[in-house]
Amino acid sequence: MSVLTPIAVPPRPAVAPRVVAKAWIFAFLAANVMLATVFFALGDLSDDPLISAGRLAGIYAAQAMAVQLLLVARLPWLDRRLGMDRLTSWHRWTGFSLLWLLVAHVVLVVVGYAGIERTNAADELVQLANTTEGILRAIVAFALILVVGAASARFARKRMAYETWHFVHLYTYAAVVLAFTHQIAVGQSFASHPAARAYWWTLWLGAGLAVLAGRVLLPLRRNLRHRLRVVAVVPESPDTVSVYMTGRDLDRLPARAGQFFLWRFLTRERWWQANPFSLSAAPDGRTLRLTAKAVGSSSASLRSLPIGTRVFAEGPYGAFTTIHQQRPNALLVAGGVGITPIRALLEDVSGHVVLLYRVRTPADAVLLPELHALAKTRGAVVHVLSGPSDLHGPHGPVLGPAALHALVPDIGDRDVFVCGPPGMTSAVLRSLRELRVPGTQVHAERFSLAA
Incomplete structure (x- = not known):
């Protein structure tokens, strides 16, 4: 007669993984703020206090933009310890902080120069855009950030399809490129010292490479290696269905019970839709299973997926493990x-x-x-x-x-x-x-x- 016993408790780390991750993030932010402030003091101070304050707001906005990229890069080390929901929440609040820093940057700098030139702010903004390299690019970047910020507001987000919201957010990458070229063209802290230039190039390139690796290269590598395809579609109830998938080398896929993927089922009707579904069974190295309830047309259509459908899966994501x-x-x-x-x-x-x-x-x-x-x-x-x-x-x-x-x-x-x-x-x-x-x-x- 067998005796039922719970699963044994493995050794636990002395410090919780999410505490370690938060400590690294806060240390990273503190070090970057300190460095940027030092470089600002060395080369970006102006005789006009409004212009100095505006430039400092712009520097912090540039840092916030780089942090935004890192938060959405879906880096596995961070995601496993903090989870996409927490990182997304931080991304949202960083985004609104970025928006207000950019508003402060534009208003303070323009008003400061308008005071020096003894003109009104609107005329000064037009004058700067026409005569100073990089200003027009900065204005376009600011407008794109405003559009993305408006789309991120709760009232707008609730009325927008996920695909539309995601497409609007792609404008952020254009804004990042324009903002960086503006910083190169007119940023005094960027040009003031070789160490400052090295810092800003490292920060921007690091953030860009993190996005490229986490959002493009890693998903492509995993999908080329594992080659997932649908092997069974099983109704669990009148409105719930399970989809079973298999592939190559699934024992090397770093998925854990409790995590989820963004799934694309590569049929003519669905290939462009990425839907987040959790694994409904612990990965066993041979198959993956998701179970979904028909709450919309996308999840309802899972019931009719053809056997053999190829699957492109981004993930695994989530700290719910x-x-x-x-x-x-x-x-x-x-x-x-x-x-x-x-x-x-x-x-x-x-x-x-x-x-x-x-x-x-x-x-x-x-x-x-x-x-x-x-x-x-x-x-x-x-x-x-x-x-x-x-x-x-x-x-x-x-x-x-x-x-x-x-x-x-x-x-x-x-x-x-x-x-x-x-x-x-x-x-x-x-x-x-x-x-x-x-x-x-x-x-x-x-x-x-x-x-």
């Missing part, structure tokens, strides 16, 4: 189709596991037979919590702090992995804060990005 597990045991919380990365994690997470699966009706609980089979094999506990979004039980809201503590009394001693719709995820995170579960033990992925 067991490399961040700090405690011996774990709690997994899934909502709706957010069960897909959670189901994969159930194979990989260490120690004793409790799984809470929140669905509107029992029929919505896809992959449930697999979950029960895995739970039986490894001695885990599965609770399916079905009912409307405002469902209350004996301890209040079913995912409230009292209910979570009743279901998992030792919740404070477990790592908690949460994946589901943004509203559910936010509610669970609030409950965990009320229960004083340490933040280093909480790992969340909002399924609006990774699903």
Whole structure:
């Protein structure tokens, strides 16, 4: 008679991986701000305080633009430790900081020169554009950044298809090139000292090469090597389907349970669409599987994918993996189709596991037979919590702090992995804060990005 035992807990790093990554990023930013400020003081000061302040704002804007590129370069080391959702959030806030720095740069410099020339700001801007090399390019770059910033606002983003939003953001690369040529042409800190020129060339080339490597070369290399293709399409429910893929040397693909890819299925109708879907089973070196719910025309059409379809996959992405597990045991919380990365994690997470699966009706609980089979094999506990979004039980809201503590009394001693719709995820995170579960033990992925 076999004895069910949880997966053994592997050795954990002394410092959490995301803490290490954050420390490196903050050290990088601090060093760059210090260097840029020193080079500014050496060569970019003006007798007019407005012009000096405007130039300094422009220097910091140039740094913010380079950081923007690094945040979206999808570098594996950063992505595995911080996750695309956190990097995307930082990219968004850096973008708005960049926008305001550019506004300050333009306004302060133009007003400063207008004061010296004793003219109005509009006339001074036209005069600078007509007489100073690089200014017109800077104006075009500023206009492109304004367009991208407007498209990134929440009200605009919600009304825009992903492909349209992505196309608009490609203008950022044109703005980067124009801004750099403007800096070369008129940037005093760029021309003031050989060390300053070396610094700025290194920063801009490093950021550009990072984007080229992470967004183009690495995906091309992996796809040429692994050559994924569809081998099975299996309906899991009336509105949910699993797609199985195989390829070459998949044991060398650095994918982990909980991660996701941007998938392009190379049919005539779909090749131009890149959709993010999580792996719904831990990679086994032979096949990859995604499971998707029909929430739009793109995911609904997966059911009709021809067997043998070639697949171009960008990834793996995401920090929602067991490399961040700090405690011996774990709690997994899934909502709706957010069960897909959670189901994969159930194979990989260490120690004793409790799984809470929140669905509107029992029929919505896809992959449930697999979950029960895995739970039986490894001695885990599965609770399916079905009912409307405002469902209350004996301890209040079913995912409230009292209910979570009743279901998992030792919740404070477990790592908690949460994946589901943004509203559910936010509610669970609030409950965990009320229960004083340490933040280093909480790992969340909002399924609006990774699903």
